Amino acid sequence: MNPMKTLSTRRVFIQRGLCLLAAAPTIPTFLDQTVMALADPDDVKRTQQPSGKDGRILVVVQLGGGNDGLNTVVPYADDQYHRLRPAIGKDAAKVLKIDNYLALHENLAPLKNLFDNGQLSIVQGVGYPNPNRSHFRAMDIWQSGQPENDLVTDGWVGRYFDNTCVGADPHVGISIGAQLPLAMQGSRITPLSFDRPDNYRYKGKDTSDYLSLNQAPDGPPPANAASVKATPASQLDFIHRTAMDAQVSSTDILRITRNYSPTVQYPATEFGNGLKMAAAMIGGGLPTRVYYVDLGGFDTHVAEIARHDTLMTQLSSGIAAFWADLKQQGNQDRVLMMTFSEFGRRVEQNASNGTDHGAAAPMFLVADGLRQGVIGQHPSLTDLDQGDLKFHIDFRSVYASVLQDWLETPSKPILGNQFPILPILKA
Amino acid sequence: MARLHPMLEPYVPTAADPFDSVKAAHLLNRATFGGTIDEIARAQKLGPREAVNWLLDFPDAPAEEINPHDIPDLAVIKGFPSDPKAMQALLLGKTPAEQQALRMQIAVANQQADITTSNWWLGRMAYGPFPMHEKLTFLWHGHFTTSATDERSGLLIWNQNETLRKYAAGNFRQFVHAISHDPAMLDYLNNQQNKKAHPNENYARELMELFTLGIGNYTETDIKESARAFTGWTHDGINYVFRPAEHDTGIKKFLGTSGNLNGDDIVELILRQPACSKYIAGRLYKWFVSEDPNPAISDSLAQILVENDYELRPALRTLLTSKVFYQPDAIGSQIKSPVQLMVGLVRQLGLPAPDDRVVQPLLRQMGQIPFRPPNVKGWPGGHMWINTSTLFVRYNAAVTLTAGVIAGLADSPANPADLVGHWVDRLIQRPIDPSQNFVLVNAARGNLQPGVLRQATGVAARQVIQLIVSMPEYQLC
Numbered sequence: 001m002n003p004m005k006t007l008s009t010r011r012v013f014i015q016r017g018l019c020l021l022a023a024a025p026t027i028p029t030f031l032d033q034t035v036m037a038l039a040d041p042d043d044v045k046r047t048q049q050p051s052g053k054d055g056r057i058l059v060v061v062q063l064g065g066g067n068d069g070l071n072t073v074v075p076y077a078d079d080q081y082h083r084l085r086p087a088i089g090k091d092a093a094k095v096l097k098i099d100n101y102l103a104l105h106e107n108l109a110p111l112k113n114l115f116d117n118g119q120l121s122i123v124q125g126v127g128y129p130n131p132n133r134s135h136f137r138a139m140d141i142w143q144s145g146q147p148e149n150d151l152v153t154d155g156w157v158g159r160y161f162d163n164t165c166v167g168a169d170p171h172v173g174i175s176i177g178a179q180l181p182l183a184m185q186g187s188r189i190t191p192l193s194f195d196r197p198d199n200y201r202y203k204g205k206d207t208s209d210y211l212s213l214n215q216a217p218d219g220p221p222p223a224n225a226a227s228v229k230a231t232p233a234s235q236l237d238f239i240h241r242t243a244m245d246a247q248v249s250s251t252d253i254l255r256i257t258r259n260y261s262p263t264v265q266y267p268a269t270e271f272g273n274g275l276k277m278a279a280a281m282i283g284g285g286l287p288t289r290v291y292y293v294d295l296g297g298f299d300t301h302v303a304e305i306a307r308h309d310t311l312m313t314q315l316s317s318g319i320a321a322f323w324a325d326l327k328q329q330g331n332q333d334r335v336l337m338m339t340f341s342e343f344g345r346r347v348e349q350n351a352s353n354g355t356d357h358g359a360a361a362p363m364f365l366v367a368d369g370l371r372q373g374v375i376g377q378h379p380s381l382t383d384l385d386q387g388d389l390k391f392h393i394d395f396r397s398v399y400a401s402v403l404q405d406w407l408e409t410p411s412k413p414i415l416g417n418q419f420p421i422l423p424i425l426k427a
Numbered sequence: 428m429a430r431l432h433p434m435l436e437p438y439v440p441t442a443a444d445p446f447d448s449v450k451a452a453h454l455l456n457r458a459t460f461g462g463t464i465d466e467i468a469r470a471q472k473l474g475p476r477e478a479v480n481w482l483l484d485f486p487d488a489p490a491e492e493i494n495p496h497d498i499p500d501l502a503v504i505k506g507f508p509s510d511p512k513a514m515q516a517l518l519l520g521k522t523p524a525e526q527q528a529l530r531m532q533i534a535v536a537n538q539q540a541d542i543t544t545s546n547w548w549l550g551r552m553a554y555g556p557f558p559m560h561e562k563l564t565f566l567w568h569g570h571f572t573t574s575a576t577d578e579r580s581g582l583l584i585w586n587q588n589e590t591l592r593k594y595a596a597g598n599f600r601q602f603v604h605a606i607s608h609d610p611a612m613l614d615y616l617n618n619q620q621n622k623k624a625h626p627n628e629n630y631a632r633e634l635m636e637l638f639t640l641g642i643g644n645y646t647e648t649d650i651k652e653s654a655r656a657f658t659g660w661t662h663d664g665i666n667y668v669f670r671p672a673e674h675d676t677g678i679k680k681f682l683g684t685s686g687n688l689n690g691d692d693i694v695e696l697i698l699r700q701p702a703c704s705k706y707i708a709g710r711l712y713k714w715f716v717s718e719d720p721n722p723a724i725s726d727s728l729a730q731i732l733v734e735n736d737y738e739l740r741p742a743l744r745t746l747l748t749s750k751v752f753y754q755p756d757a758i759g760s761q762i763k764s765p766v767q768l769m770v771g772l773v774r775q776l777g778l779p780a781p782d783d784r785v786v787q788p789l790l791r792q793m794g795q796i797p798f799r800p801p802n803v804k805g806w807p808g809g810h811m812w813i814n815t816s817t818l819f820v821r822y823n824a825a826v827t828l829t830a831g832v833i834a835g836l837a838d839s840p841a842n843p844a845d846l847v848g849h850w851v852d853r854l855i856q857r858p859i860d861p862s863q864n865f866v867l868v869n870a871a872r873g874n875l876q877p878g879v880l881r882q883a884t885g886v887a888a889r890q891v892i893q894l895i896v897s898m899p900e901y902q903l904c
Binding site: 134136140150151152153170178179180182190192193194199200201202203204205206209210212213214229230231232235236238239240242243245246249250301302350351352354 | 522523524526527528531574576717718719755756758759760761762788791792794801802803804807809810811813814815816818819822823826827863866867869870890893894897898899900902903
């Protein structure tokens with residue numbers, strides 16, 4: 001392929017790949033050094049902001065299937081808990097107590113350490129009005145952040161990108177999984193997603209001719225892509241530009257993840273591997289603001305204990321390794337992790353020693369500089385809604401707090417309303 | 428009778444503007460999932476009018492009526508209940524634990540049934556007797572959207588698919604009536620819970636907003652009143668059932684008419700609205716011609732629907748033979764859906780059926796699983812199909828599908844430029860930019876001897892094919 005052409009199209013990529021936050025003073029450039037080195041001096045000058053390595057990062061951990069909140073953060077001192085869960089209730093003698101009422105599941109010892117160090121917060125009883133108990137719909141609600149709107153086509157993180165970034169650099173978000181989750185989908189910006197970096201590349205044999213056929217056209221992209229008429233030429237232009245973005249990001253991601261060898265030992269699970277890749281990309285200086293990692297299998301209708309215990313181990317060992325790795329990198333203070341599940345589970349165990357779909361549940365937040373360990377009241381085990389816990393904290397309050405106090409952006413344009421900010425982070 | 432919009436008048440081939448292979452391929456791309464080489468030749472020979480008549484020549488009947496042997500075999504699925512009505516009987520007398528286990532097993536069987544039906548349908552799109560019939564059925568699946576769930580019987584999904592097929596090119600009036608009685612639909616939009624004492628507005632709302640009128644052509648009161656008219660419309664696990672005790676027989680006021688209206692009355696009142704024919708004509712225009720709406724043209728098309736009492740064939744025939752359908756800005760302006768991309772490739776190259784276990788995950792990664800649309804609005808389409816991740820999946824899927832046997836590979840022209848021309852015609856089906864052509868020819872030819880292939884003809888042809896399906900141009904039709 002023609003080297004000159006590569007250079008010129010890379011410059012095009014840079015020109016439109018700027019993703020500066022609109023109104024915040026400490027903004028990463030979202031530019032990676034290899035691309036920067038090829039750019040015109042003028043381009044560099046224009047985009048030279050504080051280094052991408054200073055930017056704060058959010059890591060969303062999705063617990064798919066409906067995690068049993070009551071067996072994760074256990075109200076071990078509540079008689080009603082043991083009464084309603086004679087077979088699957090956690091043993092008060094084994095759980096990891098954090099006060100005289102609450103404890104963490106016994107396989108969450110690494111998370112208990114983080115809690116004791118002030119690096120883990122538990123937000124209790126999170127949910128929303130009229131909870132939906134269908135996996136699909138409830139997951140859409142959590143991912144869109146819009147329980148009232150069932151036709152939503154973008155997610156809350158996607159709207160964060162749309163609202164705060166100029167340009168269309170897809171690097172701003174990376175989802176590790178086979179399919180881009182609705183949460184990350186913006187109407188203007190579509191982040192990257194792949195299950196393994198090795199799948200995020202062109203697999204045909206003739207890569208050099210493929211590259212030539214997929215060059216981006218010269219010149220800036222249309223200012224308002226959404227209003228462009230769908231002619232053959234405009235559609236081709238759009239696909240060529242997407243292909244160029246794909247190629248540049250693929251090269252970066254393969255280069256960074258292939259050679260990553262952390263000193264920390266990650267658990268050999270899919271979740272552990274996903275977090276290891278996220279760590280590689282953070283350490284590699286990618287300008288990514290939000291990573292999205294999934295741990296599935298929480299739909300424990302039958303014989304819950306064995307499965308849930310294993311999942312708790314996977315969750316805590318993965319997070320522990322990731323957190324230690326970030327410390328090694330010197331990046332721990334840049335990252336906030338947040339876990340969520342589409343719903344909690346029924347308070348009372350079912351006939352199969354499992355639990356059915358429920359409602360409110362706790363969320364975990366992991367970061368340096370958290371303000372307090374437990375946020376909010378534990379929901380009552382006797383005052384229930386159709387057998388499920390009632391929520392005290394709207395999940396959009398958690399999102400709003402993360403957006404405002406961590407990502408330093410106004411939350412109302414993203415969430416539609418101003419939700420109360422929780423005392424999560426130190427000022 | 429209103430005058431037809433000039434752009435809906437028939438395109439008449441001339442010496443300067445002939446009905447060439449580009450136009451014949453365009454017709455087959457939009458009316459079917461892409462033409463086979465024989466179909467394109469046949470359409471070209473028939474000319475624009477007769478080609479559409481040929482494509483529309485299929486019975487308005489479900490697949491089972493057309494050929495009882497060519498339907499998905501759900502009976503072989505382990506644990507699949509052939510009679511969902513018998514579910515309650517199966518559960519009777521079982522312990523709660525046994526009931527739970529049985530429900531789980533049925534959920535797994537339902538999932539498998541939906542995948543089996545999906546695979547059968549993809550096969551029918553690619554190899555079935557009436558490719559336009561299936562393209563229309565697919566259009567209506569995205570319009571009268573219903574999503575499968577683990578709890579919803581796979582039989583209801585299959586029955587709805589047959590209903591869509593029966594009315595796909597038939598009468599839209601009868602179609603809306605049939606869909607309003609369709610168990611899978613009533614289930615999906617919660618009409619099971621729509622009872623006199625507690626009306627549920629979900630079906631009434633989507634019927635107007637998404638299926639017939641479009642937003643802005645009715646009030647919230649119309650939704651509330653019509654929801655009452657649909658109370659008691661439910662199903663018994665397999666068939667539509669009307670439960671008089673749950674039905675509200677009071678007076679409803681809907682779109683200016685008062686009376687003890689039922690659901691059938693509501694459908695008739697909706698179809699009488701000019702907004703309904705315009706909405707459906709706009710939908711057809713967007714699906715077949717262009718994503719950019721053109722109300723002047725689609726409103727004229729709506730007139731044809733009204734004049735023919737909502738028969739779909741006259742409107743389809745007008746649209747697919749029109750000047751606007753063949754205008755240069757329409758040809759090659761549509762981003763292929765994942766199903767169009769994969770089925771189209773199979774049809775264009777006459778490929779053997781790809782492994783179901785490969786196809787379903789690829790469609791999932793490209794963002795289009797039949798029977799699993801993202802929400803009641805169906806698939807948004809257009810630019811939403813393409814992002815950095817799906818683009819790699821689309822390219823790699825096409826490379827994977829072209830790794831096996833391709834008929835005629837070794838018989839490709841031996842001259843590099845001719846070989847490239849041959850496969851560009853087959854796959855992209857319209858001229859490409861000379862610089863793109865230059866890259867392809869360079870890839871095929873030897874360094875030292877211009878005009879000679881670098882490799883054996885079959886090997887060179889495959890290399891060129893795999894490059895062509897990895898081009899932005901191939902994403903469009």
